[in-house]
Amino acid sequence: DAKTTQPTSMDCAEGRAANLPCNHSTISGNEYVYWYRQIHSQGPQYIIHGLKNNETNEMASLIITEDRKSSTLILPHATLRDTAVYYCIAENSNSGYALNFGKGTSLLVTP
Protein backbone atom coordinates (compact mmCIF):
# COMPACT_ATOMS: atom_id res chain seq x y z
CA ASP A 1 0.00 0.00 0.00
CA ALA A 2 1.24 3.45 -0.87
CA LYS A 3 2.23 5.80 1.93
CA THR A 4 0.19 8.98 2.10
CA THR A 5 1.22 12.33 3.54
CA GLN A 6 -1.29 14.90 4.75
CA PRO A 7 -0.96 18.16 6.65
CA THR A 8 -1.59 17.75 10.33
CA SER A 9 -4.21 20.47 10.52
CA MET A 10 -6.05 23.06 8.44
CA ASP A 11 -8.57 25.83 9.01
CA CYS A 12 -11.39 26.90 6.76
CA ALA A 13 -14.02 29.61 7.06
CA GLU A 14 -17.63 28.50 7.01
CA GLY A 15 -19.12 28.75 3.53
CA ARG A 16 -15.76 28.62 1.83
CA ALA A 17 -14.34 25.67 -0.07
CA ALA A 18 -12.09 23.41 1.96
CA ASN A 19 -9.25 21.93 -0.08
CA LEU A 20 -7.50 19.07 1.65
CA PRO A 21 -4.29 17.87 -0.02
CA CYS A 22 -2.78 14.41 0.04
CA ASN A 23 0.54 13.24 -1.31
CA HIS A 24 0.85 9.62 -2.48
CA SER A 25 3.92 9.73 -4.67
CA THR A 26 4.56 5.96 -4.50
CA ILE A 27 1.06 4.97 -5.57
CA SER A 28 0.91 2.09 -8.02
CA GLY A 29 -1.37 1.75 -11.01
CA ASN A 30 -3.97 -0.45 -9.31
CA GLU A 31 -4.24 1.51 -6.07
CA TYR A 32 -7.26 3.66 -5.45
CA VAL A 33 -7.39 6.82 -3.37
CA TYR A 34 -10.03 6.70 -0.63
CA TRP A 35 -11.12 9.51 1.64
CA TYR A 36 -12.81 9.03 4.98
CA ARG A 37 -13.55 11.43 7.77
CA GLN A 38 -14.12 11.04 11.48
CA ILE A 39 -16.16 13.56 13.35
CA HIS A 40 -15.27 13.72 17.02
CA SER A 41 -16.25 10.58 18.95
CA GLN A 42 -18.02 9.05 15.95
CA GLY A 43 -17.14 6.18 13.65
CA PRO A 44 -15.30 6.96 10.41
CA GLN A 45 -17.45 7.91 7.45
CA TYR A 46 -16.65 7.08 3.84
CA ILE A 47 -16.58 10.16 1.62
CA ILE A 48 -15.33 9.32 -1.86
CA HIS A 49 -12.76 7.33 -3.80
CA GLY A 50 -11.14 7.34 -7.23
CA LEU A 51 -8.50 5.75 -9.40
CA LYS A 52 -7.40 8.35 -11.91
CA ASN A 53 -10.41 10.35 -12.99
CA ASN A 54 -11.84 13.18 -10.95
CA GLU A 55 -14.87 12.14 -8.95
CA THR A 56 -17.79 14.03 -7.45
CA ASN A 57 -20.63 12.99 -5.20
CA GLU A 58 -23.08 14.72 -2.90
CA MET A 59 -20.44 15.17 -0.21
CA ALA A 60 -17.28 16.20 -2.01
CA SER A 61 -15.10 16.25 -5.10
CA LEU A 62 -11.85 14.38 -5.54
CA ILE A 63 -9.22 15.78 -7.86
CA ILE A 64 -6.35 13.42 -8.73
CA THR A 65 -3.33 14.77 -10.58
CA GLU A 66 -2.51 13.29 -13.95
CA ASP A 67 0.59 11.53 -12.59
CA ARG A 68 -1.54 10.29 -9.64
CA LYS A 69 1.09 11.33 -7.14
CA SER A 70 -1.24 13.61 -5.27
CA SER A 71 -4.89 14.40 -4.83
CA THR A 72 -7.16 17.01 -3.28
CA LEU A 73 -10.45 16.51 -1.52
CA ILE A 74 -12.74 19.50 -1.98
CA LEU A 75 -15.66 20.31 0.29
CA PRO A 76 -17.29 23.03 -1.83
CA HIS A 77 -19.12 24.92 0.91
CA ALA A 78 -17.75 23.92 4.29
CA THR A 79 -20.05 24.00 7.29
CA LEU A 80 -19.31 23.76 11.00
CA ARG A 81 -20.43 20.13 10.84
CA ASP A 82 -17.53 19.38 8.48
CA THR A 83 -15.07 19.88 11.34
CA ALA A 84 -13.42 16.45 11.53
CA VAL A 85 -10.26 14.46 10.90
CA TYR A 86 -9.94 13.57 7.22
CA TYR A 87 -8.04 10.47 6.18
CA CYS A 88 -6.53 9.91 2.75
CA ILE A 89 -5.84 6.23 2.04
CA ALA A 90 -4.16 4.79 -1.06
CA GLU A 91 -4.76 1.07 -1.39
CA ASN A 92 -5.31 -1.69 -3.83
CA SER A 93 -8.96 -2.64 -3.64
CA ASN A 94 -7.94 -6.30 -3.83
CA SER A 95 -5.09 -6.17 -1.31
CA GLY A 96 -7.03 -7.38 1.65
CA TYR A 97 -9.62 -6.04 3.91
CA ALA A 98 -7.89 -3.57 6.21
CA LEU A 99 -7.97 0.15 5.68
CA ASN A 100 -4.66 1.72 6.65
CA PHE A 101 -5.74 4.83 8.53
CA GLY A 102 -2.86 7.17 9.23
CA LYS A 103 -3.00 10.35 11.30
CA GLY A 104 -5.10 12.33 8.83
CA THR A 105 -5.74 16.08 8.63
CA SER A 106 -7.68 17.78 11.39
CA LEU A 107 -9.96 20.29 9.65
CA LEU A 108 -11.45 23.09 11.73
CA VAL A 109 -14.27 25.04 10.12
CA THR A 110 -14.73 28.40 11.80
CA PRO A 111 -17.74 30.73 11.81
Next chain:
Amino acid sequence: NAGVTQTPKFQVLKTGQSMTLQCAQDMNHEYMSWYRQDPGMGLRLIHYSVGAGITDQGEVPNGYNVSRSTTEDFPLRLLSAAPSQTSVYFCASSYGGRKTQYFGPGTRLLVL
Protein backbone atom coordinates in the same frame (compact mmCIF):
# COMPACT_ATOMS: atom_id res chain seq x y z
CA ASN B 1 -31.83 0.48 7.56
CA ALA B 2 -30.16 0.82 10.94
CA GLY B 3 -26.76 0.31 9.31
CA VAL B 4 -24.06 -0.91 11.70
CA THR B 5 -25.02 -0.99 15.35
CA GLN B 6 -22.78 -1.60 18.35
CA THR B 7 -23.54 -2.33 21.99
CA PRO B 8 -22.75 -1.30 24.61
CA LYS B 9 -21.78 2.32 23.97
CA PHE B 10 -19.61 2.44 27.06
CA GLN B 11 -18.23 -0.21 29.41
CA VAL B 12 -15.96 -0.27 32.44
CA LEU B 13 -14.20 -3.53 33.26
CA LYS B 14 -11.77 -4.67 35.90
CA THR B 15 -8.55 -6.35 34.89
CA GLY B 16 -9.16 -10.02 34.21
CA GLN B 17 -12.86 -9.74 33.47
CA SER B 18 -14.24 -10.96 30.19
CA MET B 19 -16.92 -9.43 28.02
CA THR B 20 -18.38 -9.43 24.54
CA LEU B 21 -18.78 -6.37 22.34
CA GLN B 22 -21.73 -6.76 20.02
CA CYS B 23 -21.87 -5.67 16.39
CA ALA B 24 -24.73 -6.12 13.96
CA GLN B 25 -25.49 -4.91 10.45
CA ASP B 26 -28.68 -5.10 8.41
CA MET B 27 -27.21 -4.41 4.97
CA ASN B 28 -26.45 -8.05 4.10
CA HIS B 29 -22.74 -7.24 3.88
CA GLU B 30 -20.42 -10.20 3.70
CA TYR B 31 -17.41 -8.41 5.14
CA MET B 32 -17.23 -7.29 8.73
CA SER B 33 -14.33 -6.17 10.87
CA TRP B 34 -13.26 -4.81 14.22
CA TYR B 35 -10.87 -1.89 14.70
CA ARG B 36 -9.54 -0.24 17.81
CA GLN B 37 -8.59 3.39 18.12
CA ASP B 38 -6.33 4.64 20.87
CA PRO B 39 -6.13 8.35 21.78
CA GLY B 40 -4.51 10.41 19.05
CA MET B 41 -3.99 7.35 16.90
CA GLY B 42 -5.45 5.97 13.72
CA LEU B 43 -7.54 2.83 13.60
CA ARG B 44 -5.91 -0.60 13.80
CA LEU B 45 -7.54 -3.77 12.53
CA ILE B 46 -8.14 -6.48 15.16
CA HIS B 47 -10.07 -9.23 13.34
CA TYR B 48 -12.17 -9.47 10.24
CA SER B 49 -14.59 -11.84 8.55
CA VAL B 50 -15.27 -12.39 4.87
CA GLY B 51 -18.48 -14.30 5.48
CA ALA B 52 -20.36 -16.48 7.93
CA GLY B 53 -18.05 -19.09 9.41
CA ILE B 54 -14.86 -17.39 8.17
CA THR B 55 -12.67 -15.14 10.29
CA ASP B 56 -9.08 -14.00 10.18
CA GLN B 57 -6.63 -11.94 12.21
CA GLY B 58 -5.75 -8.36 11.60
CA GLU B 59 -2.87 -6.27 12.86
CA VAL B 60 -3.54 -6.52 16.62
CA PRO B 61 -5.47 -9.75 17.36
CA ASN B 62 -3.92 -10.76 20.68
CA GLY B 63 -6.37 -10.87 23.57
CA TYR B 64 -9.44 -10.93 21.34
CA ASN B 65 -11.61 -13.66 19.84
CA VAL B 66 -14.28 -13.45 17.18
CA SER B 67 -16.81 -15.72 15.55
CA ARG B 68 -19.27 -15.24 12.71
CA SER B 69 -22.22 -17.58 12.91
CA THR B 70 -24.56 -15.33 10.90
CA THR B 71 -24.14 -12.71 8.20
CA GLU B 72 -25.60 -10.05 10.48
CA ASP B 73 -23.57 -10.45 13.67
CA PHE B 74 -19.88 -10.25 14.45
CA PRO B 75 -19.18 -10.20 18.21
CA LEU B 76 -15.76 -9.41 19.66
CA ARG B 77 -14.77 -11.20 22.86
CA LEU B 78 -12.22 -10.00 25.35
CA LEU B 79 -11.06 -13.11 27.18
CA SER B 80 -9.25 -11.48 30.11
CA ALA B 81 -9.32 -7.71 29.96
CA ALA B 82 -6.11 -5.75 30.48
CA PRO B 83 -5.59 -1.99 30.91
CA SER B 84 -3.84 -1.98 27.51
CA GLN B 85 -7.21 -2.82 25.96
CA THR B 86 -8.66 0.49 27.05
CA SER B 87 -9.70 1.96 23.74
CA VAL B 88 -12.57 2.83 21.44
CA TYR B 89 -13.72 -0.13 19.37
CA PHE B 90 -15.34 0.28 15.97
CA CYS B 91 -17.10 -2.34 13.94
CA ALA B 92 -17.35 -1.96 10.15
CA SER B 93 -18.98 -3.77 7.27
CA SER B 94 -18.79 -3.66 3.51
CA TYR B 95 -20.19 -5.36 0.47
CA GLY B 96 -17.99 -7.49 -1.71
CA GLY B 97 -14.81 -6.75 0.21
CA ARG B 98 -14.62 -3.25 -1.10
CA LYS B 99 -12.92 -0.62 0.94
CA THR B 100 -15.97 1.59 1.05
CA GLN B 101 -16.76 0.51 4.57
CA TYR B 102 -19.58 1.50 6.89
CA PHE B 103 -18.66 2.01 10.52
CA GLY B 104 -20.68 1.72 13.70
CA PRO B 105 -20.78 4.42 16.39
CA GLY B 106 -18.17 2.71 18.56
CA THR B 107 -17.87 1.18 22.02
CA ARG B 108 -15.75 2.99 24.56
CA LEU B 109 -14.02 0.53 26.87
CA LEU B 110 -12.17 1.39 30.06
CA VAL B 111 -10.23 -1.36 31.80
CA LEU B 112 -9.15 -0.58 35.34
